[in-house]
Amino acid sequence: MARRIPRVLSIAGSDPSGGAGIQADLKSIAAMGGYGMAAITALTAQNTQGVTGVHTPPASFLKGQLEAVSSDIVVDAVKIGMLADGEVIATVGEWLAQSRPGVVVLDPVMVATSGDRLLADDAAEALRGLLAHADLVTPNLPELGVLLDEPTAATWEDALAQGVRLAERTGASVLVKGGHLAGAECPDALVLRDDDGGALRIVEIPGERVETRNTHGTGCSLSSAMATMQARTGDWEASLRVVKEWLRGALAASDQLEVGTGHGPVHHFHHAEGTVPLAEGEFTAGLWEATAKVRAEIDALAFIAQLDAGLLPESHFAYYLAQDAQYLNGFSRALARASALAPTEEEQAFWANSAQVCLIVEAELHRTWLSAHPLPPGEGFALGPVTKAYLDHLLAASSMGSYAVLAAAVLPCYWIYAAVGEELHRRHVARSAANADAGAHPYGAWIETYADEAFAESTRRAISYTDRAGRSASAAERTAMAEAFRQSTVYERDFFDAPSKYA
Numbered sequence: 001m002a003r004r005i006p007r008v009l010s011i012a013g014s015d016p017s018g019g020a021g022i023q024a025d026l027k028s029i030a031a032m033g034g035y036g037m038a039a040i041t042a043l044t045a046q047n048t049q050g051v052t053g054v055h056t057p058p059a060s061f062l063k064g065q066l067e068a069v070s071s072d073i074v075v076d077a078v079k080i081g082m083l084a085d086g087e088v089i090a091t092v093g094e095w096l097a098q099s100r101p102g103v104v105v106l107d108p109v110m111v112a113t114s115g116d117r118l119l120a121d122d123a124a125e126a127l128r129g130l131l132a133h134a135d136l137v138t139p140n141l142p143e144l145g146v147l148l149d150e151p152t153a154a155t156w157e158d159a160l161a162q163g164v165r166l167a168e169r170t171g172a173s174v175l176v177k178g179g180h181l182a183g184a185e186c187p188d189a190l191v192l193r194d195d196d197g198g199a200l201r202i203v204e205i206p207g208e209r210v211e212t213r214n215t216h217g218t219g220c221s222l223s224s225a226m227a228t229m230q231a232r233t234g235d236w237e238a239s240l241r242v243v244k245e246w247l248r249g250a251l252a253a254s255d256q257l258e259v260g261t262g263h264g265p266v267h268h269f270h271h272a273e274g275t276v277p278l279a280e281g282e283f284t285a286g287l288w289e290a291t292a293k294v295r296a297e298i299d300a301l302a303f304i305a306q307l308d309a310g311l312l313p314e315s316h317f318a319y320y321l322a323q324d325a326q327y328l329n330g331f332s333r334a335l336a337r338a339s340a341l342a343p344t345e346e347e348q349a350f351w352a353n354s355a356q357v358c359l360i361v362e363a364e365l366h367r368t369w370l371s372a373h374p375l376p377p378g379e380g381f382a383l384g385p386v387t388k389a390y391l392d393h394l395l396a397a398s399s400m401g402s403y404a405v406l407a408a409a410v411l412p413c414y415w416i417y418a419a420v421g422e423e424l425h426r427r428h429v430a431r432s433a434a435n436a437d438a439g440a441h442p443y444g445a446w447i448e449t450y451a452d453e454a455f456a457e458s459t460r461r462a463i464s465y466t467d468r469a470g471r472s473a474s475a476a477e478r479t480a481m482a483e484a485f486r487q488s489t490v491y492e493r494d495f496f497d498a499p500s501k502y503a
C-alpha cells in the first residue's frame with residue numbers, strides 16, 4: 001500500500017566519510033521524502049580514496065538492532081547493503097523470514113568504488129541464497145557476473161541477458177546498472193517480474209553519463225532511494241524514472257561539495273537547495289555577494305572618480321541630476337506599489353513613507369541643484385535611455401504581483417546608493433581634514449547630503465524587509481528575486497555611467 005512518508009530501514013555498513021553506506025542511505029531516503037532508519041552491519045574506516053579497515057560487531061548485536069526496530073515500528077521498506085560475512089547474511093535472512101517488510105531492495109555489495117572488498121571471500125554463496133527474499137536486486141556489472149558465476153558482461157546487451165538470467169534464477173526483479181560501462185551513455189534497466197509471478201519484462205531507461213569522478217556511493221544511494229519511492233508509489237518503473245533523474249542531478253552537482261581528494265560523494269540534496277532554512281540577513285547577503293563584480297565595476301567608473309576629485313564636468317553633473325529627478329518620480333511609484341503589496345502594516349507604512357520622501361527629494365533637487373546647474377536649452381528633462389530602461393524594469397517588477405520580487409528590484413537603489421555615497425563621503429571628510437582648501441570642492445555640498453543618517457536607516461530597513469521576504473519565498477521566487485536584484489544593480493552601474501555617454 002502506498003505510504004506518503006514511508007518508514008524505510010537501511011541494513012548496511014557505516015561509511016564515516018558520509019558518501020556511501022548507511023550515511024548515503026539516510027540522506028537518500030530523506031531526499032525521496034521517507035523517514036530513514038539504520039541497523040548497522042559493519043563499521044568501515046574509509047574515505048573517498050579507499051577502505052582502511054572493517055570491524056564487524058557480533059551478528060547477535062545486529063539481531064538486537066533489527067528486533068528493537070521491528071518490535072516497535074512498522075517498516076514500510078528495507079534496503080539491504082553491505083553484509084560483511086556469512087553470519088550477518090544468516091541473521092538478516094532470519095529477520096526477513098519473520099518480519100519481512102512490504103518492499104525489500106537488496107544491493108549485493110561486494111566491492112567499494114575504490115576497489116576494496118566489503119564481503120568476505122566465502123560469503124558470495126550465502127548472499128546468492130538471500131536474493132530469493134528480495135523484491136528487487138540491484139547489482140553492478142561485476143556483482144551481476146559473480147552472482148551468476150559468469151564473467152563480467154562486456155556489453156549492455158550481455159548485461160541485460162545476465163539480468164534476465166538472475167531474475168529467472170532468483171525469482172526477484174533485477175535492476176541492471178550501466179554505471180560500469182564505457183562510453184557516453186549510462187543506461188539502467190529493470191527486469192521486472194509481474195506480481196502474479198508470470199513473464200519477465202525489460203524496461204530500459206536511457207541516461208547520459210555525467211562527466212565526474214564523484215561516484216562514491218551511487219549504488220547505495222540508488223538502492224535506498226528506490227526502496228523509498230517504491231513504498232510511496234508501488235511502481236518500480238515510475239520510481240526508477242524519478243530516482244535516476246535525481247541521481248543524475250546529484251552527480252552533476254557533486255563538485256559543489258568538495259569532499260575528499262578521491263572519488264567524492266554525490267550531492268543528495270541538490271534538488272532542495274532553495275528550501276534550506278536561512279538565518280536573518282543570509283538571503284540579502286547572498287544577493288550582495290552575487291553582484292560583487294558589477295559593484296566593482298561601479299567603483300571603477302570615471303564618474304565616481306571625477307565626482308570624488310571634483311573634476312566631473314558640469315554638464316555631466318547636470319545630466320545626472322536631471323535624470324535622477326525623473327528616476328525618483330518613477331521610483332516613488334514603484335515604492336507605492338510595494339506598499340500596496342506589503343504583507344504587514346509596518347512594511348506598508350515604510351514603503352509609503354519612502355515613496356513620499358522620494359517626491360520631497362525630487363522637489364528639492366529642482367529647487368536647489370537643477371536651478372543652479374541648468375541643462376542646455378532644448379535638452380531640458382528628456383528621459384535618458386538608461387533612466388527609461390531602469391524605470392521600465394521597476395514597472396515590470398511592480399506589475400508581476402510579487403511583493404518579494406518588487407522589494408528585491410527596488411533594494412539596489414537604496415543599498416548601492418548608500419554604499420557609494422558612504423565611500424564618497426568618507427573620502428571627502430578625510431580630504432577636508434587634511435586640506436583646508438577642500439571647502440572649495442565643487443560637489444562638496446552635494447556629497448555631504450549623502451551622509452544622511454535617515455537614508456542609512458531606511459537602507460537597513462529595506463534590506464531587512466527584503467531579507468524577510470526572501471527567507472519565506474519559494475525556490476522559484478528566490479530565483480526571480482535574485483535576478484531582479486542583479487538587474488537593478490546593473491542599471492545602477494549604467495545610471496552612474498550614463499552622463500559620460502549621453503550628457
Ligand SMILES: Nc1ncnc2c1ncn2[C@@H]1O[C@H](COP(=O)(O)OP(=O)(O)OP(=O)(O)O)[C@@H](O)[C@H]1O
Nearest residue numbers: 113140177178179180186209210215217218219220
Ligand atoms: N557517471 C555517471 N553518470 C550518470 N549516472 C551514473 C554515473 N555513474 C553511475 N551512475 C548511475 O548510478 C547508479 C549506480 O550505478 P553503478 O553501476 O555505478 O553502481 P555501483 O557500482 O553499485 O555504485 P558504487 O559506486 O556505489 O559501488 C546507476 O543508476 C547508474 O546509472
Ligand SMILES: Cc1ncc(CO)c(N)n1
Nearest residue numbers: 013014015020021082112
Ligand atoms: C559501508 C559501505 N557500503 C557500501 C559501499 C559501496 O559503495 C561502501 N563503499 N561502503
